[in-house]
Amino acid sequence: MGHYLPIVxxxxxxxxxxxxxxxxSRLLAPRRPTPQKSAPYESGIIPGKEPPRRxxxxxxxxxxxxxVFDIEVVFLYPWAMVHAELGLFGIVAIAIFSASVxxxxxxxxxxxxxxxxxxxxxxxxxxxxxxxxxxxxxxxxGLEGRDRPAEQRILVESGxxxxxxxxxxxxxxxx
Amino acid sequence: MGDxxxxxxxxxxxxxxxxxxxxxxxVLLLVATMFMVWFERKIVAxxxxxxxxxxxxxxxxxxxxxxxxxxxxxxDLLPDRADRIVFRLAPVLAVVxxxxxxxxxxxxxxxxxxxxxxMFGRETFLQLxxxxxxxxxxxxxxxxxxxxxxxxxxxxxxxxxxLGGVRATAQIVSYEAALGLSLASVILVNGTLSTHQIVAxxxxxxxxxxxxxxxxxxxxxxxxxxxxxxxxxELNRPPFDLVEAEQELVGGFNTEYSSIRFALFxxxxxxxxxxxxxxxxTLFLGGPSGPVWGxxxxxxxxxxxxxxxLKLVVFxxxxxxxxxxxxxxxxxQLMDLGWKALIPLxxxxxxxxxxxxxxxxxxxxxxxxxxxxxxxxxxxVTLLNLSLRxxxxxxxxxxxxxx
Numbered sequence: 041m042g043h044y045l046p047i048v049x050x051x052x053x054x055x056x057x058x059x060x061x062x063x064x065s066r067l068l069a070p071r072r073p074t075p076q077k078s079a080p081y082e083s084g085i086i087p088g089k090e091p092p093r094r095x096x097x098x099x100x101x102x103x104x105x106x107x108v109f110d111i112e113v114v115f116l117y118p119w120a121m122v123h124a125e126l127g128l129f130g131i132v133a134i135a136i137f138s139a140s141v142x143x144x145x146x147x148x149x150x151x152x153x154x155x156x157x158x159x160x161x162x163x164x165x166x167x168x169x170x171x172x173x174x175x176x177x178x179x180x181x182g183l184e185g186r187d188r189p190a191e192q193r194i195l196v197e198s199g200x201x202x203x204x205x206x207x208x209x210x211x212x213x214x215x
Numbered sequence: 216m217g218d219x220x221x222x223x224x225x226x227x228x229x230x231x232x233x234x235x236x237x238x239x240x241x242v243l244l245l246v247a248t249m250f251m252v253w254f255e256r257k258i259v260a261x262x263x264x265x266x267x268x269x270x271x272x273x274x275x276x277x278x279x280x281x282x283x284x285x286x287x288x289x290x291d292l293l294p295d296r297a298d299r300i301v302f303r304l305a306p307v308l309a310v311v312x313x314x315x316x317x318x319x320x321x322x323x324x325x326x327x328x329x330x331x332x333x334m335f336g337r338e339t340f341l342q343l344x345x346x347x348x349x350x351x352x353x354x355x356x357x358x359x360x361x362x363x364x365x366x367x368x369x370x371x372x373x374x375x376x377x378l379g380g381v382r383a384t385a386q387i388v389s390y391e392a393a394l395g396l397s398l399a400s401v402i403l404v405n406g407t408l409s410t411h412q413i414v415a416x417x418x419x420x421x422x423x424x425x426x427x428x429x430x431x432x433x434x435x436x437x438x439x440x441x442x443x444x445x446x447x448x449e450l451n452r453p454p455f456d457l458v459e460a461e462q463e464l465v466g467g468f469n470t471e472y473s474s475i476r477f478a479l480f481x482x483x484x485x486x487x488x489x490x491x492x493x494x495x496x497t498l499f500l501g502g503p504s505g506p507v508w509g510x511x512x513x514x515x516x517x518x519x520x521x522x523x524x525l526k527l528v529v530f531x532x533x534x535x536x537x538x539x540x541x542x543x544x545x546x547x548q549l550m551d552l553g554w555k556a557l558i559p560l561x562x563x564x565x566x567x568x569x570x571x572x573x574x575x576x577x578x579x580x581x582x583x584x585x586x587x588x589x590x591x592x593x594x595x596v597t598l599l600n601l602s603l604r605x606x607x608x609x610x611x612x613x614x615x616x617x618x
Contacts, residue, residue, distance in 0.1 A: 042221030042229075043346040047318050049237040050343060054314035057241075058307045058479060061287075065475035068287050078295045080373035081470050091374040095381060102385045102550075109392040109558065113399065116565065117351075120403040123569055124576055131573045138566055142595065145559075150602035152609050154554045157547030 101153045105145070112141045217347065217409075219331060220339035232334050240343045244317055248485045249279040255485075255535045262539035283478055291474040296372025305370060306472070306479035309363025313483040313490070316356035318343040319410045320493040323520040326418035326504040330411060332515050340411055341503075341519070349410040350398060353494060354391075357449060360487065361387050364451075364458070367480070368468035379467035382546070383451060383458040389553040390448035390455075393441055396561035400438040400568055401430050401498050414502035431499040437564045439499040441557050443533070446491045448553065450484070452534060454541035457549060492530035493523075500526050559599060563592065 080087045119126070119134050126133075148154065220229055253268065253276055260267025268275030293299065323341035324330040331338045346352055361384060368380015402408060405416040413430070421428030431439045448455040459467030469480045496502055505522035507514045544552070567588060574584040 042225060043217055043344050045221070045225070046233050046237050046344045047315060047346070047352075049233065050240060050318055051311060051315055053237060053241050054311045055307065057314075058310055061475045061479065062303075065287055065291055069474055070288075070290050072290060073292065075295075077290075077292055080294060080296060080371075081465065082374065083465055087374070089374075091372065091377050099381055099385050102389060105554075106388040106392055110395070112562075113392065113395040116396070116399045117402060117408070120399050120565075120569070121406060121408070123403065123573060124406070127573060127577055131570060134569065135566070138562065142559075142562070146598055146602040149555070149599070150605040150609075152606040154550055155547075155606055155610055156550045157545065 098153070098156065101148075105148060105153070108141060108144065112138070218340045218345045218411075220337055228335060228337060232337055232339060235334070236339075236343055240317065241314070243322075244314060244486060244489070247489045248482055249283075250276075251485045251489050251531060252279040252481075254531060255538070258532065258535045259539050286474055286478040289474040291476065292471070294372055294471050297471065298370040298372065301366050301370035302471075303476070305363050305367035306476045306483075307363075308366065309360060309483040310479045310486075312356040312359040312363075313486040316353050316360075316487070317490045317493065319345070319349040319352055320490065320497055321345075321411050321414050321502050322493075322523050323503050323516065325507055325515040325519055326415050326502075327507065328515070330415055330418075342411060345409055345411045348408045350402065350408045350413075350498075353410075353490075354395060354398070357394075357487075358391065360483070363480070363483065364468050367472065371468075371471040373471050375465040376468050376470045379458050379464045379470070382464075383468055386451070386455065386457060386549060386553075387449055389550065390445040390557070393553060393557040393561050394445040394449060396558060396565055397438040397441040397445065398498070399565045400434045400561075403565065403569055403572065404430060404433050410497055410502075414497060414504060417501040418504040427501060427504075429499060429501045434499075434568065435564070438561065439495070441561045441564075442499065443495060443530075445553075445557060446495065447534065447537060448549070450487050450491055450534075452488065453538040454543050455549060456543060457546055460543060488534055489527075489531070492527050492534065495530050496523065496526040502526075555599075555603065559595075563595065567592075 080091075115137060116134070119130055123130050220232060256278070257267045257275070268278035271277040271281040293302065319342065321330070321340060321342035324332050330340060332341050333339075364383045364387070365380045368376045368378075368383065371377065401413065405413045407413060407416070417427070417429050417433075419428050421432060426432055451458045458464075459469075464470075469477055472480060503519035503523040505518065507518040509518070570584065570588055574581070
């Protein structure tokens with residue numbers, strides 16, 4: 041166990057270092073706590089809500105999958121050490137073991153356990169279509185961001201109403 | 216096997232040599248950490264066309280010392296809501312493993328001649344400890360380091376540190392699997408868990424006598440890259456610093472910490488960076504091994520330490536370079552990279568390497584072996600793709616039901 045002697049010594053030294061730092065800080069640092077200082081820090085906003093007690097279950101799932109992989113690593117290291125002696129038997133055994141872990145990993149993946157981001161939806165490009173001509177595009181650009189009631193905009197864009205009847209459009213575009 | 220210092224029982228000289236080595240390692244680590252903080256600030260400043268620290272000492276070298284001293288004189292706040300014992304314990308849990316992890320790194324010794332140096336008439340390794348399970352010891356220490364981060368976030372009694380702590384735990388745990396799997400390739404090739412043996416295995420001349428026999432080459436580059444990426448994520452360094460994403464989390468798990476307790480977290484973080492770089496050098500770039508010349512003290516002391524430090528600084532620079540160049544990942548990108556890319560790749564590469572080595576040992580037909588391997592790889596990748604698509608479809612269907 042002689043190999044661990046220096047590690048123990050270093051651990052003692054590290055704990056001493058931390059302890060002495062705390063002691064020095066206690067002796068040197070001022071202590072003037074105020075309610076503002078000891079409140080939870082939220083960049084100046086006064087904390088209104090309690091910190092969350094419940095967490096997305098995904099975090100726990102990640103922890104569980106980690107255990108599966110860690111156990112796999114635990115079994116892979118010994119094989120890595122003695123793979124030469126075990127030969128064919130070893131490689132077949134490790135292949136079967138890895139396949140079974142990989143299979144459960146695939147099951148988890150297909151269940152969406154590791155999907156974190158927002159859903160990636162294929163957006164139908166509603167700006168492209170047969171109804172869209174050069175004329176309609178120009179009108180659209182000219183009117184973008186103008187203040188108009190929504191129903192009117194729909195009427196104009198679908199070509200039911202003429203843009204000439206609209207006061208905002210004629211004022212802006214000068215048609 | 217093991218350090219020859221402890222071969223003949225433990226006497227007074229042995230204890231004294233050990234204590235000297237412990238002290239030197241301790242001081243070296245603190246100095247290296249100070250240097251790393253200064254180095255990072257200077258390099259990032261250069262990359263951003265600033266000057267960086269330049270007041271304290273020559274080229275601002277003593278800036279870290281000045282900052283550290285300042286923190287001793289700052290008020291040590293204990294938030295009302297905090298769990299008092301755990302809040303105080305967390306910085307210690309972060310800093311002690313950071314010190315210990317470095318113990319297994321060989322920093323010198325001429326590996327062409329056994330890798331030992333002579334100290335007060337006793338032969339010893341120029342590394343603090345060489346336990347037979349050195350690599351596992353490192354993994355264990357990096358595992359304990361997680362507790363510091365997680366408990367700090369939890370015990371603060373505040374929203375953002377809690378979120379930061381939970382994120383950090385999920386992130387570190389995810390990349391620990393990739394780290395362990397890429398390490399398995401090294402163990403497979405070298406057949407040992409002792410860091411000294413791993414370096415000794417890499418010391419000889421490699422392919423063609425020109426390319427060094429480093430694990431970087433022997434394991435086929437992929438594990439080294441995975442190890443570097445996973446290591447960066449383990450350290451919570453940019454681009455994986457979601458733990459302290461200041462736009463989302465104020466300051467991350469250590470928001471409520473001030474004064475010396477904050478300093479200990481800071482110290483641990485940079486010490487871990489130094490250790491991780493040293494470990495990349497040890498595991499993949501042959502550690503202190505390299506060409507040596509000259510008479511006795513120069514050959515066994517100067518050159519190995521010089522090669523080690525040179526390689527170390529390269530990786531320290533790489534870590535700073537990452538920080539200066541790469542934007543931070545989103546949380547889903549982080550998880551996707553870890554679980555869907557690095558872990559399957561690391562596992563696959565390990566099995567591939569193992570299969571090829573066993574095939575060579577047993578003298579199997581190479582064409583058949585590679586054919587079988589190709590079939591397995593194609594099947595695995597197809598299955599992976601199919602399950603990812605199934606997950607996508609499932610989520611879209613769920614979203615439509617909910618909408």
